[in-house]
Amino acid sequence: MSSSNRATAVSATVTGTTAAGHAPAGATTVAGPRPETGARTDEAAALIGDARRRIDDLDGRIIGLVQERMAVSAVIQKERIASGGRRVNLSREMEVLEHFREQLGRPGTALAMTLLELCRGRI
Numbered sequence: 001m002s003s004s005n006r007a008t009a010v011s012a013t014v015t016g017t018t019a020a021g022h023a024p025a026g027a028t029t030v031a032g033p034r035p036e037t038g039a040r041t042d043e044a045a046a047l048i049g050d051a052r053r054r055i056d057d058l059d060g061r062i063i064g065l066v067q068e069r070m071a072v073s074a075v076i077q078k079e080r081i082a083s084g085g086r087r088v089n090l091s092r093e094m095e096v097l098e099h100f101r102e103q104l105g106r107p108g109t110a111l112a113m114t115l116l117e118l119c120r121g122r123i
């Protein structure tokens with residue numbers, strides 16, 4: 001590929017135009033490059049932007065729930081340790097892992113293991 005052809009190909013990737021410099025058939029052209037969404041049309045960029053705002057909101061709520069779970073878990077662990085018991089209770093952790101696996105499949109187990117690590121530290 002010549003250097004000028006390579007420059008055209010790189011610019012087409014960024015702007016979403018075809019090698020001939022046209023937008024895909026039927027698409028509304030985007031004013032400029034939109035690398036932040038990867039969309040090639042204004043409509044797609046708007047939908048992706050809205051959906052990403054919902055995801056950011058959900059992520060914020062998930063993080064808040066994780067922090068709340070950590071605080072509740074800490075109450076239990078402190079009480080058990082103060083009573084002479086151990087921080088970790090493996091049979092209970094198996095129940096938590098099984099709950100997540102039932103609902104989310106194998107990645108649910110990995111998610112639950114990460115949650116448990118956040119809540120009681122590494123074992």
Ligand SMILES: C=C(O[C@@H]1C=C(C(=O)O)C=C[C@H]1O)C(=O)O
Pocket residue numbers: 072073074076077087088089090092093096115116119120
């Ligand atoms: C919170 C507890 O203590 C620890 C933390 C757990 C958790 O965060 O879910 C589960 C079991 C224990 O290792 C508990 O026993 O319920």
